[in-house]
Amino acid sequence: MSKLPWLLSLSLSLLFLSVTADVQIKVTNNPADQLVTAINTNRTASKSSSLYDNPGLACIALQYIKAYQGDCGAIGGANAKKPPEADFVETFAPNCGVQTSTLSPITGRLLGCETKYVSPSEAFSGILMQNKKSIEIVTDKNHTEVGAAVSGSDGGSPYFWCVLFSNGTSNGSFVLEGGVAKITRPGCFSGANDECNSAYPSQVHHSWLYVASGLVALWYVFAL
Ligand SMILES: *[C@@H]1O[C@H](CO)[C@@H](O)[C@H](O)[C@H]1NC(C)=O
Ligand SMILES: *[C@@H]1O[C@H](CO)[C@@H](O)[C@H](O)[C@H]1NC(C)=O
Ligand SMILES: *[C@@H]1O[C@H](CO)[C@@H](O)[C@H](O)[C@H]1NC(C)=O
Ligand SMILES: *[C@@H]1O[C@H](CO)[C@@H](O)[C@H](O)[C@H]1NC(C)=O
Numbered sequence: 001m002s003k004l005p006w007l008l009s010l011s012l013s014l015l016f017l018s019v020t021a022d023v024q025i026k027v028t029n030n031p032a033d034q035l036v037t038a039i040n041t042n043r044t045a046s047k048s049s050s051l052y053d054n055p056g057l058a059c060i061a062l063q064y065i066k067a068y069q070g071d072c073g074a075i076g077g078a079n080a081k082k083p084p085e086a087d088f089v090e091t092f093a094p095n096c097g098v099q100t101s102t103l104s105p106i107t108g109r110l111l112g113c114e115t116k117y118v119s120p121s122e123a124f125s126g127i128l129m130q131n132k133k134s135i136e137i138v139t140d141k142n143h144t145e146v147g148a149a150v151s152g153s154d155g156g157s158p159y160f161w162c163v164l165f166s167n168g169t170s171n172g173s174f175v176l177e178g179g180v181a182k183i184t185r186p187g188c189f190s191g192a193n194d195e196c197n198s199a200y201p202s203q204v205h206h207s208w209l210y211v212a213s214g215l216v217a218l219w220y221v222f223a224l
Helices: 003-027 031-045 055-066 086-096 120-128 132-139 201-223
Strands: 106-114 145-152 159-166
Touching (some): 031 120, 055 145
Antiparallel strands (some): 106 159, 145 159
């Protein structure tokens, strides 16, 4: 009899645990998909069409990021570099399982890099939308599809965000062999209906480090 309240509180805390677990899955869903949502919301608000989220194109966007090998300095400014066009056929498509015959024109590209991880909506407005030109790229009426990716170079800082736009047809471009994208970690890409949080662990790690050093600092302050 006396066990009943205890059991009740145990099952209540289990219920609570499972609720928090659910919430976490929603929060870490897939930052690349959330970036595409931000782009399509901005497009429809600007009277442009919503774009098809193509997983083959998005996987290529992730390979595109990897070509920079974590070098933030190479994406803009005087030392700006771009992966050679041939990489699409020779490296990016094969890594993703995209049929090379279905590669289609890239009609726009957005690339950003930050040392700290920010939310997809902040990445959109704060990193990728830096000027009039990038707003034009996002709202360009020539695009029909989009693919987005985010990755830390080795799963950690710096964080690269890449969006590729194409004017290919949704069922005939960046077609995946066997219909499924090869998931290549680290990094997340849009359109594949997968949960992805590989951009997060090191962020969690960093905030723990931050908290830990904060505690140490406090301890010193009080000890002095
Ligand atoms: C689209 O996003 C840009 C950059 O954040 C913003 O300046 C613009 O107002 C947005 N457009 C609409 C229609 O919301
Ligand atoms: C759209 O495509 C047409 C034809 O390729 C081109 O002339 C035009 O400049 C493009 N528009 C934009 C905004 O890039
Ligand atoms: C797609 O864009 C490319 C490059 O801007 C252009 O040459 C081509 O005609 C476009 N294709 C379609 C179907 O609009
Ligand atoms: C692809 O889409 C086009 C137009 O949306 C359609 O005419 C065509 O039949 C589709 N092809 C396949 C293989 O589904």
